[in-house]
Amino acid sequence: MKQILLIDLHSASHELFHQLTAQGYYVHQVNNAFDALIKMETLTLEAILLDFAVPKMDSFWLLIARRAPTPIIVIADANSELERINALELGADDYLSQPVNVRELQLRLNILKRRTQIPVNDITEQQVRFDDVNYTVHLVDKPLILTQTEYRLFKYLYERQGVVVTKAELQQRVLHKELGRFDRNLDMHISNTRRKLVKGNLPRDLINTVRGQGYSFSF
Template identity: 55%
Template sequence: MRNILLIQQSQVGEFNFEQQLNNLGFKVTVVNNALQALVKLESNNYEVALVDLSLERLESFWLLATRKLTTTVIALAANNSTLEKISALEMGADDYLAKPFNLRELQLRLDVLKRRSHPSDFSAPTYDIRFNDNDSSITCAGSNIQLTNTEYKLFRYLFERKGKVVTKDELQQRVLHKKLGKFDRNLDMHISNTRRKLTQQNLPRDLINTVRGQGYSFNF
């Protein structure tokens, strides 16, 4: 079971992070001040420490600034203030989340941070993908996904070039057979719809990954 240290003030009626994290399969230890947190961090092996910045400001930032262990730290804040986010990251937090947030998002962020710190512990999942040209559908991980003709062609084009970045201009010309206009979002719409259909079958939307400023790549 993955261990989490949660540092937050005890407030009656506040969203029960501990219970929700337990439901996700985490073992949670809760403390309500920075001194207790540092004692726990020195004597226990936690995968991550969640620091609620609603603690006394100096106390929570002091905790971030003085930590000398390798435990991943995610700062939790009541708002999405850019200044507070920058301050938390400068003081040593590895990531930042504004409340309220979806616990599934927190879980995914934890997975990403763990992959970065322990890359050998993870292997990319593989999917058996089959194409049906007759009805523009694909079978992926046992799920049948019905695509439009254009979505199907885009998906297959990217799949056949998996691991490579394919520019939007190339997709426009080779698949949509037209030049990419400055304000043309037609391609993005097709990609978005395809991702939505993937997630509806509990498949990762980032099978088709956006490479900012360049285009798309197929992650497999």
């Protein structure tokens, strides 16, 4: 299911939430920086919708959001030309005026997706090589240099591709400790690995988050 992060304070967001859900999207709605960062780091998102009304939305939000290889669409005040210009100057991919038309949002997402698609061939098993000495994975002859922990996580998931591996199993087999209730180490390592995939023009979603279960590797 396509996932969208909605960072919003307006009461009108409830209507947008229900409209997007009706169109088949899974909407993660937050209203603060901490929750937004957690979602950005742990989910594969179709888009990030930012409302300038959220406190510290300006450059702070957009600079943080640039870390994610996800289209950033600002929800701007319909009567504020300065707000819309400011959003684009700060790095937003696009903007929509309130109230948001869901059909227009879908069309803009499709356009942004075509623009940002990673231009690499489909990766097959024959195009993946592991260098256990240098902790490097070669994908379609592109080197992915990882830390030792990131490398072991990537290889463990790869060897079990198509199977959902629980966080508890990864924590125990790769990090060699029990999974604590508030332990974020595993999510952080996965997030860093995905960021390196994107930086190397490789598909971020080779490692998929399976909500409420764990992670899986899939071509």
